[in-house]
Amino acid sequence: MEFHFDNRIVRVLGQAAALVKLNILWIVFSLPLVTGGAALCALHITAVKILKNEEGYVFCEFWSVYKGKMKVSLKLWVPLLFAAFLILFDYMFWRDMDGDFAAMMRIFICVAMGGWFALVSYIFPLAARMDVGAGETYRNGLLLMFKYLPQTLYLLFTTALFLAAGLLFTPVFGIALLAGGALLAAAHGKLLLWVFEKEGIVE
Numbered sequence: 001m002e003f004h005f006d007n008r009i010v011r012v013l014g015q016a017a018a019l020v021k022l023n024i025l026w027i028v029f030s031l032p033l034v035t036g037g038a039a040l041c042a043l044h045i046t047a048v049k050i051l052k053n054e055e056g057y058v059f060c061e062f063w064s065v066y067k068g069k070m071k072v073s074l075k076l077w078v079p080l081l082f083a084a085f086l087i088l089f090d091y092m093f094w095r096d097m098d099g100d101f102a103a104m105m106r107i108f109i110c111v112a113m114g115g116w117f118a119l120v121s122y123i124f125p126l127a128a129r130m131d132v133g134a135g136e137t138y139r140n141g142l143l144l145m146f147k148y149l150p151q152t153l154y155l156l157f158t159t160a161l162f163l164a165a166g167l168l169f170t171p172v173f174g175i176a177l178l179a180g181g182a183l184l185a186a187a188h189g190k191l192l193l194w195v196f197e198k199e200g201i202v203e
Contacts, residue, residue, distance in 0.1 A: 011053065015050055015051070015053070016179070018050045018058050019047070019050060019179040019182040019183060019186065020178050020179045020182070021058045021059070022043065022046050022047060022050065022058050022062065022179075022182040022185075023178065023179040023180065023181050023182040023183075025039075025042075025046075025058065025059065025062045026039050026040075026042070026043045026062075026181050026182065026185075027181070029042070029062075029066060033081065034074065034077065034078065034081070035066075035070070035073075035077075036077055036081065037069075037073030037074060037076050037077025037078075037080075037124060037127070038065075038066045038067075038069050038070045038073040038074070038077075039066060040073070040077075040120070040124035041065050041066070041069040041073055041124050041125075041127055041128035042061075042062045042063070042064075042065040042066040042069070042128070043062075043181060043182065043185045044124060044125040044128050044185055044188075044189055044192075045061065045065045045128045045129075046058060046061045046062045046065065047182050047185035047186040047189050048185075048186065048189040048190075048193060049061060050182075050186060051186045051189060051190060065128055069127060069128055072127055072133070072134055072137070073124065073127055075133075075134035076123055076124070076127055076134050076137060076138070080116065080119070080120060083116060084116060087109060087112050087113055087116060090105070090109050091106075091109050091113075094106050094109065114156055117155075117156060117159060118145050118152050118155065118156055119138075119141055119142065119145060121152075121155045121156075121159075121188060121192075122140075122141040122144050122145050122152075122192070123137050123138060123140075123141035125189070125192050125196075126140055126141055126144075126196075126201070129196065129201055129202060130201065144195060144199070148195050151191055151194075151195060154191065155188055155191065158184070158187060158188070159184060159188075162176065162180065162183075162184060163176075166180065
């Protein structure tokens with residue numbers, strides 16, 4: 001019993017170290033901004049492999065997906081990046097304004113932001129697992145986002161909860177800096193795998 005317990009501790013520590021490495025890779029390879037889509041594809045695949053104890057070398061796994069999905073991810077990411085800047089600009093514009101219309105616009109912006117995060121949560125894992133064009137990936141992502149609405153809301157809730165906890169509690173903020181993106185990708189990846197299995201995308 002003690003032997004199995006020690007093995008489990010070693011495995012968990014190994015996964016934690018791998019997630020920290022993965023988070024650093026994701027941040028570094030996202031810094032040029034336009035490469036953010038390829039980095040998200042690589043983040044998803046590598047995080048799921050870490051979760052399932054299937055990864056070999058974290059950098060090799062990450063780099064393989066990142067390089068292979070660069071072309072299609074650019075077509076997916078650039079419009080989303082432009083949309084993110086528009087949402088941010090609108091938020092800054094309406095943030096300090098008074099009145100009912102301004103309040104309605106702020107609510108609309110929050111909904112748009114949630115939709116943006118939900119779409120990103122689906123399309124890059126899809127792009128990482130399917131060799132189809134950007135238009136079809138967008139269509140599939142939107143369909144899944146609404147077809148599995150409770151799961152979509154769960155993805156948004158866990159993301160918001162983690163971000164809020166990171167802002168309010170210093171230990172969580174430290175964990176977020178070290179491995180936040182990779183932890184969320186692993187947690188979301190487990191749910192997304194269930195969705196993809198139901199849709200026949202993965203076995």
